[in-house]
Amino acid sequence: MLPEKLQECNLPEQPEGIILLFLDGVGLGLADPSRNPFARFANYFFHGHAGGSFRPPGILLETDAHMGVPGLPQSATGQTALFTGYNGPQILGRHITGFPSVSLRPYLYEKSVLKVLQEHGKPSTLLNSYSKVYLRRLERPRNERLMSASSLMQRATGQPFFTIEDYLAGRSLYMDLTNWFLRKNGYQIPLVSAKTNGRKLADLGKQYDFAVFEYFFTDKAGHAQSFAAAKRIIAHVDSFLEGLWENLDPTKQTVIVCTDHGNLEDLSTGTHTPNPVGTILYGKHADRFAGEIKALYDIPRAVYRVLGIPFDEGFVPKTELPAGSVSEEDELMNHTTEKALN
Ligand SMILES: [Zn+2]
Numbered sequence: 208m209l210p211e212k213l214q215e216c217n218l219p220e221q222p223e224g225i226i227l228l229f230l231d232g233v234g235l236g237l238a239d240p241s242r243n244p245f246a247r248f249a250n251y252f253f254h255g256h257a258g259g260s261f262r263p264p265g266i267l268l269e270t271d272a273h274m275g276v277p278g279l280p281q282s283a284t285g286q287t288a289l290f291t292g293y294n295g296p297q298i299l300g301r302h303i304t305g306f307p308s309v310s311l312r313p314y315l316y317e318k319s320v321l322k323v324l325q326e327h328g329k330p331s332t333l334l335n336s337y338s339k340v341y342l343r344r345l346e347r348p349r350n351e352r353l354m355s356a357s358s359l360m361q362r363a364t365g366q367p368f369f370t371i372e373d374y375l376a377g378r379s380l381y382m383d384l385t386n387w388f389l390r391k392n393g394y395q396i397p398l399v400s401a402k403t404n405g406r407k408l409a410d411l412g413k414q415y416d417f418a419v420f421e422y423f424f425t426d427k428a429g430h431a432q433s434f435a436a437a438k439r440i441i442a443h444v445d446s447f448l449e450g451l452w453e454n455l456d457p458t459k460q461t462v463i464v465c466t467d468h469g470n471l472e473d474l475s476t477g478t479h480t481p482n483p484v485g486t487i488l489y490g491k492h493a494d495r496f497a498g499e500i501k502a503l504y505d506i507p508r509a510v511y512r513v514l515g516i517p518f519d520e521g522f523v524p525k526t527e528l529p530a531g532s533v534s535e536e537d538e539l540m541n542h543t544t545e546k547a548l549n
Contacts, residue, residue, distance in 0.1 A: 222330055224460035225492070225510060226412040227419045228451070229289065229357070230444065231282065232426030234469020234482035235269065242475040244428075244437035250445040255485060256472050263452055265462075265489030271502040272468050272484045278302045279479050282426075285467030285503055286356035287311045290419075291318050292507035292518055302468075304479070307356050313524030319360035320417065320507040327516050329416035333361040334408070336374040336381045338392075357421045380404055380411070380420055384443045401443040405450025412460055417510060422447075429470030432477050440471070452489065461490035465506055 238258030240247035246257035254262055261267035272280035274288060276296035281304040284295030291314045296302045299310060307315055316322075324331040335357065344350060351359065361368055369379035371389065375396065381389060384401040412418045425444065428436040448464070455462060464487035469480035486506065488496050492513050499509040511518050 221459070222414060223416040223514060224413050224456075225417045225513070226408060226451075226455075226460065226462045227289075227417065227506070227510075228408070228462065228464045229286075229419065229421045230425050230464060230466050231421070231423035232429045232468060232470030232479060233466040234272075234472045234480050234484050236469070236472030236480075236482055243472050244434055244441060244474060245472055247434065248438045248441050250441050252445050252448045252487070253441065261487070263448075263489070264457070265452075265487055266493055266497045268486045268488060268497050268500060269483045270465070270486045270500060270505075272466075273302075273481075274502050274504060276300065276302060279481055280468035280484075281305075281479060282467055283307045283311060283356065287314055288502070288504040289465055289467060289506055290320055290356050290360050291315060292320065292504050292511070293318065293522070294502075294504050306352060306354055307359060311356075312351065312359060314522075315356055315359040316363040317524060318519065318522055319363060320510060321360050321364050321366075321419065323511070323516060324417050324514065325364055325366075327514070329514060329516075331415050331417035332364075332366060332369075332419070333357055334369065334380045334411055334418050334420045336369040336371050336379045338371055342368060342370070355421070357419060377407070378411075380408060382422060383424070384422070384447050400450075401447040402450035402453075405447035405452075406454040408447075408451050409454035409456075409460065412455075412462075416514060425466075425471045429472075429474065429479075430477055432474045434474060437471060437474060455490060457490040457493075459491060461488070461492040461496070463488055463496065463506060463510075465503070467503065 235256050236243040238246050243257050245253040252263055254260060255267040272285055274294050274296050278301055281302040283303045283305055284299060287295030287307055293314050295311060321331045345354060373379045374381045384404050386396055386398050389396060408420060424440050428440045466484045469482035469484060472482060473480045486500055496509045500506055508518050
């Protein structure tokens, strides 16, 4: 039996409850309904994305997605910055789209925010759920080239991915917010409101110091230049955020809604946009984060500071390329081809 005082010290601390919601491809656009669906369709959370002001409780902060490198901000480099705190575009000297390339992956393997937090004893996870078919595909050799930044970082922690079964049991979330995609793929389950899943994110977030959830249909609708798809997606995301805001305890939890580059806010183009991007902050550490976040790579760094974890500024990846690896240039060729096919 431990002495009473020591027992008190050993009581588990309440997790910090920071939630990072990553919305792919959502920039700050103009008040122009002919090109910006946020200006055309009713919503509560995105007036600031259509030339207006942010209305819900919290802060909308303009955030630098270029990070000192000219060209259109892109996914692989932007997401590396968001999930590691290292300047993805500066590492490569350019912005690259698609999935993290051979030079970026070591940052996600060795220094992703999930891995660093776990090494410091801070429970953290990716809350997205994966199908068994998709997970089997990831096991094939060399398929790491086809893995998103978030998948790479979760895999490198050694924690299992959440599955659809976890989602159905209430332990995680699924990327479609309402079950529409699961139903389309044969799951006999009812539709749910995105708001219900937003409420669930607030609950799940309480169990972790840091929890990430990724949503990418915003980027898909942007590439499709489809106002009909954008209308559906905006309604889903708006209602998801409504549930999250409603069920969050802002005295104990913090939400960071971030993105990697512009896209959905300008459907006159099928590519990403050079528009500034916004970071939405709400809850306990919102004011502090607002003072510390200027660029995408500041987001994990601000989280480290709040949790008292040093950021390894001088990190140089040690991971050596396995024999038979494709070179950075080969991979970039693939990225270019994938982009052309999009
Ligand atoms: Zn994209």
